[in-house]
Amino acid sequence: MQNIEIKNLIVNFDILNSENNVVSKKRAIDGVNLSINEGEFVCILGRNGSGKSTLAKCLNALVLPSEGDVIINGMNTKDETKTLDIRKNIGMAFQNPDNQIVASIVEEDIAFGMENLCIDSETMDKRIDEALDSLGIKELRFSVTSKLSGGQKQKVSIAGILAMKSKIIVLDEPTSMIDKNGRKDLLDRVKKLNKEDNITIILISHYIDEISYADRVVVLDKGKIVMDNTPREIVLHKSELENAGITLPYIPNLATRLKEHGKNLKGNEFTVGELCQFLK
Amino acid sequence: MSILEVKNIKYKYNKFDESSKYALDDISFSIDEKDFVAIIGESGSGKSTLISHLNGLYKAYSGEILFKGVNIYSNDFNLTDLRFKCGIVFQYPEYQLFSETVIDDVAFGAMKKGLSKDEAYKKSVEVLKLLGIEHLKDEAPFNLSGGEKRKVAFAGVFVMDPDILIFDEPDAGLDPVSKDQFYELIKSLNNKFGTTIIYITHNLDDVIEYANKVIVLNEGKIVKTGKPFEILTDKEVMTKANLEMPYAVSIYYEVLKKGYEIDKTKLKFDELLNSLINLK
Amino acid sequence: MIKDITFGQYYKKDSVIHSLDPRVKLVATLVFLVSLFISTNIFAYILATVFLVSAIVLCKVPFSFIISGLKSLLILLLISIVFNIFLTPGEKVFVLGPISVTREGIIIAAKMAIRLIYLVIGSSILTLTTTPSKLTDGLEKGLGFLNIFKVPVAEIALMMSIALRFIPILIEEVDKIMKAQTSRGADFDKGNLVEKAKSLVPLLVPLFVSAFRRANDLAYAMESRCYSSSVHRTKLRPLTYKRIDYITYLILLVFIVLIFITRYIKIDMIVL
Numbered sequence: 029m030q031n032i033e034i035k036n037l038i039v040n041f042d043i044l045n046s047e048n049n050v051v052s053k054k055r056a057i058d059g060v061n062l063s064i065n066e067g068e069f070v071c072i073l074g075r076n077g078s079g080k081s082t083l084a085k086c087l088n089a090l091v092l093p094s095e096g097d098v099i100i101n102g103m104n105t106k107d108e109t110k111t112l113d114i115r116k117n118i119g120m121a122f123q124n125p126d127n128q129i130v131a132s133i134v135e136e137d138i139a140f141g142m143e144n145l146c147i148d149s150e151t152m153d154k155r156i157d158e159a160l161d162s163l164g165i166k167e168l169r170f171s172v173t174s175k176l177s178g179g180q181k182q183k184v185s186i187a188g189i190l191a192m193k194s195k196i197i198v199l200d201e202p203t204s205m206i207d208k209n210g211r212k213d214l215l216d217r218v219k220k221l222n223k224e225d226n227i228t229i230i231l232i233s234h235y236i237d238e239i240s241y242a243d244r245v246v247v248l249d250k251g252k253i254v255m256d257n258t259p260r261e262i263v264l265h266k267s268e269l270e271n272a273g274i275t276l277p278y279i280p281n282l283a284t285r286l287k288e289h290g291k292n293l294k295g296n297e298f299t300v301g302e303l304c305q306f307l308k
Numbered sequence: 309m310s311i312l313e314v315k316n317i318k319y320k321y322n323k324f325d326e327s328s329k330y331a332l333d334d335i336s337f338s339i340d341e342k343d344f345v346a347i348i349g350e351s352g353s354g355k356s357t358l359i360s361h362l363n364g365l366y367k368a369y370s371g372e373i374l375f376k377g378v379n380i381y382s383n384d385f386n387l388t389d390l391r392f393k394c395g396i397v398f399q400y401p402e403y404q405l406f407s408e409t410v411i412d413d414v415a416f417g418a419m420k421k422g423l424s425k426d427e428a429y430k431k432s433v434e435v436l437k438l439l440g441i442e443h444l445k446d447e448a449p450f451n452l453s454g455g456e457k458r459k460v461a462f463a464g465v466f467v468m469d470p471d472i473l474i475f476d477e478p479d480a481g482l483d484p485v486s487k488d489q490f491y492e493l494i495k496s497l498n499n500k501f502g503t504t505i506i507y508i509t510h511n512l513d514d515v516i517e518y519a520n521k522v523i524v525l526n527e528g529k530i531v532k533t534g535k536p537f538e539i540l541t542d543k544e545v546m547t548k549a550n551l552e553m554p555y556a557v558s559i560y561y562e563v564l565k566k567g568y569e570i571d572k573t574k575l576k577f578d579e580l581l582n583s584l585i586n587l588k
Numbered sequence: 589m590i591k592d593i594t595f596g597q598y599y600k601k602d603s604v605i606h607s608l609d610p611r612v613k614l615v616a617t618l619v620f621l622v623s624l625f626i627s628t629n630i631f632a633y634i635l636a637t638v639f640l641v642s643a644i645v646l647c648k649v650p651f652s653f654i655i656s657g658l659k660s661l662l663i664l665l666l667i668s669i670v671f672n673i674f675l676t677p678g679e680k681v682f683v684l685g686p687i688s689v690t691r692e693g694i695i696i697a698a699k700m701a702i703r704l705i706y707l708v709i710g711s712s713i714l715t716l717t718t719t720p721s722k723l724t725d726g727l728e729k730g731l732g733f734l735n736i737f738k739v740p741v742a743e744i745a746l747m748m749s750i751a752l753r754f755i756p757i758l759i760e761e762v763d764k765i766m767k768a769q770t771s772r773g774a775d776f777d778k779g780n781l782v783e784k785a786k787s788l789v790p791l792l793v794p795l796f797v798s799a800f801r802r803a804n805d806l807a808y809a810m811e812s813r814c815y816s817s818s819v820h821r822t823k824l825r826p827l828t829y830k831r832i833d834y835i836t837y838l839i840l841l842v843f844i845v846l847i848f849i850t851r852y853i854k855i856d857m858i859v860l
Contacts, residue, residue, distance in 0.1 A: 140815070
């Protein structure tokens, strides 16, 4: 079953002058074709301004196509009567953890989406428990949201999505405001959700280190898809990546350089263990 | 000669609360001119609190800070003057920018320092040139990209001609290419003008690459200070500070484990690459 | 810096007061405020004190934490005391040159101070023991009848709870902005009024820019989670009165009746 189908997508933004008249148009997405299947873990990679956040917002009808179509589980985002259904199917967590939390207490925030869907309070209670449990933050249920760390806040946002029973989660640079330990912890959890609960994950990122979590990497540059492949394959194309403004992660970079010096490596090693295999 | 000497400082956020812990507990270290110092530690270890003491934004409860041998807490010491000599660039550039044009914004600090309007603007243009963003000088700061805003915020501090430049997580949220450019830039300032650099970071592989001294904090206390290779390869220190080893160090230990000899002092990317190529 | 402001922030604790229905607490606060302003003699003040002290004890929030909110009010308090002491005509008890302190002045100043302090403590107990969302739930349900007059009560309540949630974030932000600007040589306390107002520009511009960005992000996040003002919403914890709430209403009734009664006690001997 196809989850997401993007066809010839073009998004233009109006550039306004100080009198609010359109002076020109900026093309944020320029002819994207992409289909993502249920249960995939896709990383959308690109430098700042490559259009990756706009693409994410197209998926749940926050931004509508200027041309082309975005179809989620058979529903076109252009169809306004389907907007709520689409947003029920596809949850979204944003970059700044502070700006997406609505309530002061964790459980109340997780309930926000469900309240909008008119779910009764007993079911909400049960789902909050389940969602917190699958992210390993049960103890935070009654905590004050503003006192949480960035990583914990992101987990609360994801819990809110899980509680709505969305099967697709879009994460828009979720780790850019949290520290390294929190980042790893969060992505490990997300990977688990993908593997164990078959949740489709779309991770928008500019940290190439994070591609090792994904099954598939889509590289975006100037609003176009320039690469679409597995992480192992992607890192073998150093110059193509560099053209898209992306440098290799530490270990694949080192592996590539060692390979150039005749060492027995493929250049797509991701861990220290894999890298040091050439030492026998 | 040491430019900055911190002696036994203690600080607490809530002074009325007897039971609360010290945010900084008996911190001492000294920094020499032209040092490139990284402050590392997990979130909440006191890093940001510490740098806010270095230009007198916070006053320690006990202990003293000597700037070029003079106690900054003595009565006749001019703290405003210290702020020009010890420039801090904070994490979010948005918090610093407020003027209608970039050049106005950059000139603010120079004028506060006492330069005439003409001198301040002349100086600001020079700094913008140095950072390669002279073309932005008449733009509105709010229309710039994240990386550009950061450079403008940096220019606004650098225009004050500081002897010490302090950064709070300068690489957070930057894509890898912009991050490398940024470090190369401050490295060149460090070389060319002898500016002392102090910065907070979570990215330990970059610490190896750029810093010549590391201060490790944990729960408001100093775990250890020393040269990057000494600190980062010290398993005891890293565990105590709850920090994960950088890739270079993990590789170093893996190579040792496989029974090879490798130079501990040469862990920068190119050095490590060389060592790995020439392993016997 | 201004991070020290604790006034009005929810303090997590498991207490009777915390568990009361927010509507009860809103009414209780209202009753208490009214009682302060109709109190005329010492008996009324004693009653109010007993009421307040029991609330403080029952809510289990550390006393030092409750009164830390008073710090920000100190100046207002001092001004009103000074004005009342020196500017109230009446029986002089102390004369110093042109200034005279009167018996009436002292009494009015004392009453004023007690009222102000009690008012602040009373309302902080409400906000310390009730989460912003509970508070707005209480307002929403309590004022639900206004829907008949086409007042969008639910939307206003949600707006309020979001505003309350962002207060600590904005306070922290002001702190960060001040630090950043002070580091560039800005001085927020120097100069005359005009200069001071000017020095606020570097503070207010970034604050507004950031607040607008946050509002924009939040709107996206809320829409993503199926929020739409036209749709009916359910509640995670629908408000229902429990036994303890009815008991509290009863206590409130007794309290306010007693306060009224004190107005008719004539006591000339012990007017403070």
